[in-house]
Amino acid sequence: ELKVEQNPLFLSMQEGKNYTIYCNYSTTSDRLYWYRQDPGKSLESLFVLLSNGAVKQEGRLMASLDTKARLSTLHITAAVHDLSATYFCAVVTYTGTASKLTFGTGTRLQVTL
Amino acid sequence: SAVISQKPSRDICQRGTSLTIQCQVDSQVTMMFWYRQQPGQSLTLIATANQGSEATYESGFVIDKFPISRPNLTFSTLTVSNMSPEDSSIYLCSVRTGSGYEQYFGPGTRLTVT
Numbered sequence: 541e542l543k544v545e546q547n548p549l550f551l552s553m554q555e556g557k558n559y560t561i562y563c564n565y566s567t568t569s570d571r572l573y574w575y576r577q578d579p580g581k582s583l584e585s586l587f588v589l590l591s592n593g594a595v596k597q598e599g600r601l602m603a604s605l606d607t608k609a610r611l612s613t614l615h616i617t618a619a620v621h622d623l624s625a626t627y628f629c630a631v632v633t634y635t636g637t638a639s640k641l642t643f644g645t646g647t648r649l650q651v652t653l
Numbered sequence: 654s655a656v657i658s659q660k661p662s663r664d665i666c667q668r669g670t671s672l673t674i675q676c677q678v679d680s681q682v683t684m685m686f687w688y689r690q691q692p693g694q695s696l697t698l699i700a701t702a703n704q705g706s707e708a709t710y711e712s713g714f715v716i717d718k719f720p721i722s723r724p725n726l727t728f729s730t731l732t733v734s735n736m737s738p739e740d741s742s743i744y745l746c747s748v749r750t751g752s753g754y755e756q757y758f759g760p761g762t763r764l765t766v767t
Binding site for chain 2: 571573575581582583585588590628630638640641642643644645646
């Protein structure tokens with residue numbers, strides 16, 4: 541059974557600081573997604589990482605994928621309060637021609653002033 | 654991208670009743686999925702809705718409890734049958750577009766069973 545684990549589960553950080561969220565998964569996969577969820581809202585797509593070594597950046601967020609280590613990171617640079625949300629990674633697995641996403645446990649990020 | 658709407662947005666239902674949730678997409682999509690998110694938890698895939706055939710259910714979810722229809726490439730329904738308080742969750746429709754990579758989520762249906 542595929543396990544997708546994120547750490548930390550909860551992160552409180554001050555504005556202006558840097559931090560990294562880790563996503564580890566237990567089976568081979570070549571595609572990984574990062575989503576953001578605000579309280580009471582649906583999921584917003586942040587990044588789709590399509591191959592080993594992929595790196596994508598948007599604003600203060602940068603995501604990377606190491607398929608050999610089965611690890612993805614979401615790095616936050618100079619955090620601001622607006623980044624407070626829950627962040628999920630999700631891993632693609634395949635069964636025949638079908639594919640599906642399995643979600644990580646989520647990391648609740650709180651950026652304090 | 655894809656714009657997804659769900660109806661209802663929220664509902665409070667009595668134990669033993671059923672609720673049908675609708676998912677409408679503004680364009681044809683290759684794949685549609687239904688997820689459940691229990692309070693404070695991550696997302697769990699219920700099933701893949703297949704156009705013109707029976708849905709593919711994940712372990713722990715059965716058709717009698719969660720019947721799904723997908724009559725065309727833009728619409729799907731999920732029914733939560735014979736509800737109990739344990740079914741109180743957010744139910745999210747999700748779609749994958751023709752490119753095969755991006756996967757989008759609807760606004761969700763917040764269900765409370767009393």
